[in-house]
Amino acid sequence: MAQNLGDLSAGSKLKLNETVSGTTTAVPFIITSQDHFATDTTHLLREKLFPTSMQFHSSMGTIVYDSCTIDTWCTGTYFGYLDEEVQDIIPGVSIATYNNGTLSRKVYLLSGNELNIAASPYTYLYTEGTAISYFSSNSLRIGYYGSTASNYYTRQSVRDWDYNNSVGVINTSGTITGLNCTYSYYPRPSFNLPNTVQVSDSTDGDGCYTVESWAPLIPVWVKVSGTWKQASAVKIKNNGTWVDMAGLKVKVDGSWDGEGGVTEGSLLKYEKTVFDDYVFFGSVTEDTDIDISAGLINAGDISEVVDGFSVFDGFTISETAGVVLT
Secondary structure, three states: OEEEHHHOOOOOEEEEEEEEOOEEEEEEEEEEEEOOOOOOEEEEEEOOOOOOOEEOOOOOOOOOOOOOHHHHHHHHHHHHHEOHHHHHHOOOEEEEEOOOEEEEEOEEOOOOOOOOOOOOOOOOEOOOOOOOOOOOOHHHHOEEEOOEEEOEEEEEEEOOOHHHOEEEEEOOOOOEEEEEOOOEEOOOOEEEEEOOOEEEOOOOOOOOEEEEEOOOOOOEEEEEOOEEEEOOOOEEEEOOEEEEOOOOEEEEOOEEEHHHOOOOOOOOOOOOEEEOOEEEOOOOOHHHOOEOOOOOOOHHHEEEEEOOEEEEOOOOOOHHHOEEOO
């Protein structure tokens, strides 16, 4: 089974892939909050600093975040390192900047204020964004390059410091200071994902949750002995033996399509998909005692549809219906 990303608490970690120079690595991200930057989204911050140092801006002058060196890297180069599935669903959210006003960004640096550092007593900080309560101590703000604490840029503008050439930097103690924008530090990108992304019920050996499905799963209900039950497992009886549906395929326009592949414990995410002349909705439980050799699924087997959920009243499927176990 799976759960919504939005159900995880702040401080939980999620692994996502980054592909750099042809090498793919599963990277932990910290879940800092839900609905902070946009409704129905979860904010994620890279746990470790990205291992390529760069300047905030290549030349000195009044600090602007829009299209600076590190902003361009976040929205272009780094965005391209993420899996296409992630790129497709990252929403653009509004972020506050002092010199550029409100910007829309998919990948961005946090401000010092969002890292729960108030402009007062740091009188040289402008106010940019609102605090994320997860960052309740200096230790939670510290960034690491490998196992070594290291400075990293925020997008925070600094007031009247070094002739406006400085940016707020989180130092190795987890506090903020203004440093020259041409210094090079390792970046710490962040972004949001929809709360409905499906993640594992438990963490892996690194203490991280993993993605099981990018789309929300469609609840499927079947009637068992006169009672509607939500499907929770994916098994099917094949010639009297229960087998896992490890490779469900469907025939689309005469060709077998593997996109319906599922494993035990998951749910199919199809809500109402017609393959040739047959309709297949979701997954089934052992209790339904569906036999692969017993008959066909067709539109007439749908007993009712309630609030967008697919519901059935006792039906059977066969390989000739466009479903095959591999």
